[in-house]
Amino acid sequence: MSVVVVTDSSACMPSGLVEQYGIEVVPLHVLVGEHDYRDGIDDIDLDSGPVTTSGAPPEALRAAYGAALDRSDGDGVLAVHISRQLSGTWDAARVAAEEFGGKVRLVDSQSAGMGVGFPVLAAARAAVEGAGLGSVYRHAVEAATHTSSFFVVDRLDHLRRGGRIGAAAALLGTALAMKPVLHILDGRLALKEKTRTSTKALARLTEIAVSQVEQEPVSVAVHHLHAQIRAEDLVRRLRERIPKIEEIFVTEFSAVLGAHVGPGAVGIALASHPADTAR
CATH class of the missing domain: 3.30.1180.10 (Hypothetical Protein Tm841; Chain: A;domain 3)
Structure with missing residues (x-):
């Protein structure tokens, strides 16, 4: 197989790219009033009540990383997430990744939107070409830098x-x-x-x-x-x-x-x- 790339819904990636490169997208959460919605999965009306947001919890990230690792046939997972300065998702990702013995590597995009998406795309393209986990990681970091x-x-x-x-x-x-x-x-x-x-x-x-x-x-x-x-x-x-x-x-x-x-x-x-x- 090949390395599988994971990101979160803050990346705002076009669905065609997600499907083309087999990218796993973990939903962040939007709380409207008393209702907790999954970004990118549930229908969300931002005008229907007071709105707050929250990051992906460790258990959701752990499940996504595990499924991605299975898909990779053990080649590894590269996860690129929203800036740790903007969301608690990064801290949750570190907790989740610890369980996979180095097979899941993390990149802090230091951004949001396609500022996350472009490093994801660079990593996914490298993975499709057969690059190993270390190389895929370097492609993502380089793209985030630029x-x-x-x-x-x-x-x-x-x-x-x-x-x-x-x-x-x-x-x-x-x-x-x-x-x-x-x-x-x-x-x-x-x-x-x-x-x-x-x-x-x-x-x-x-x-x-x-x-x-x-x-x-x-x-x-x-x-x-x-x-x-x-x-x-x-x-x-x-x-x-x-x-x-x-x-x-x-x-x-x-x-x-x-x-x-x-x-x-x-x-x-x-x-x-x-x-x-x-x-």
Whole structure:
């Protein structure tokens, strides 16, 4: 067989990629009122009550790792998860992995969305080509190193309620009307720039993405929550401005991320491919 790759639902990966590469996706949890829902599995209405989120518990991760190890015929499991700074999933994953005697290796993506998904994809592609567990691990780590994520939210209320505003906390109170450009820095959500309108925020989001990749080949993901038109506009702008896009994906934020970014949010994840690490 070959190494099997596991991730969690924060990766927001297109279902076609999950099926193509046999990736195991462990659901994170969204709590709406008194109901506990599995992200990506259950139908979730984020507007039906107070919303909080929680990571995958050790028992769910243990079951997923065990099933993946069986599928690999003992070749091993590579698990790439949401940043440990954003979720308790990493700590649960460490507990779960300890039971498999080194056959399950973990990678902290230090990101969310396709900032998780691109390292997962790099690992899965290496696994399909027959790479061993150590090599698959290195592909994931390398991809995580060359992946960056940027977001624009319509309102900061959701981030404030979820406690995920991180280093952007200075915006709260006096700047809720602003449209900040946020990014994930050292695994935490942080302020990149302040803008005053949605139009300016999307323009800056594009400019930042363009400057980030320079002339390197790049894979791109555009995320959104109930903002398909904005997402399509971003795709058009990026295609016009970035000459070496190798692939581009458009996906909705999963419910567990949507609970924090809120309706109207859009994001970009960029995975650059330097010449010496090109796929």
